[in-house]
Amino acid sequence: MSQVxxxxxxxxxxxxxxxxxxxxRVAPSxxxxxSAGLDPGPELSPTxxxxxxxxxxxxxxxxxxxxxxxxxxxxxxxxxxxxxPDGVTDHWELRHREFDAAMRDxxxxxxxxxxxxxxxx
Numbered sequence: 001m002s003q004v005x006x007x008x009x010x011x012x013x014x015x016x017x018x019x020x021x022x023x024x025r026v027a028p029s030x031x032x033x034x035s036a037g038l039d040p041g042p043e044l045s046p047t048x049x050x051x052x053x054x055x056x057x058x059x060x061x062x063x064x065x066x067x068x069x070x071x072x073x074x075x076x077x078x079x080x081x082x083x084x085p086d087g088v089t090d091h092w093e094l095r096h097r098e099f100d101a102a103m104r105d106x107x108x109x110x111x112x113x114x115x116x117x118x119x120x121x
Contacts, residue, residue, distance in 0.1 A: 002032045005114070006075035008085050012037020012066030014045035015081045015094070018104055021052060021060040022111035028119030034075070038083055040066035051104040079114070081107070090114070 005023060009015040016035035023033040044063055052058045069085055080088040092110055096103040 002030055003076040003118075004072075004074075005031060005033045005077045005079060005118075006069075006072050007033060007035045007079045007081060007111075008038065008069065008083060008088070009035075009081040010038050010083050011041035011045075012068075013041035013043065014048045014099060015103070015107060017044060017048045017062060018051065018057075018107045019079065019081060019092075019111045020062060021057040022108045023115055024060040025057040026112055026115045028115055031115070031118055034072055035062065035066070036069050036072050037066045038069065038085060040068050042066075045099075047099050051099075051101065057108070077114075077118075 007016040007019040012035055020033040020035040027033060043065055052061050077089045078087050079090040079092060081092045082094055084091055094103060094106055096106050
């Protein structure tokens with residue numbers, strides 16, 4: 001049975017999606033990733049797809065509509081990205097505020113570092 005990292009951002013439409021995709025690309029054995037929003041938006045942010053286009057994590061992007069925290073059952077780790085939901089185990093306050101390549105690269109680095117930590121590396 002896999003352990004789950006839940007990435008949460010305010011709307012579940014962009015930052016959490018990038019983090020889940022980058023984590024899934026390098027996830028250690030036995031770990032999976034999903035995402036949710038505190039106040040889910042109606043659809044995936046088109047910018048999320050644009051920022052992942054051409055990267056090695058593009059195939060891991062979940063393109064379904066954002067889901068609420070209540071729709072994710074018992075995650076093992078909860079990463080709040082620029083938000084602090086109940087039960088958060090990791091809080092990422094991003095340095096880059098614009099949803100652009102710099103933010104994407106920061107999220108990638110943090111997701112890869114978390115995967116390395118969980119994999120014992």
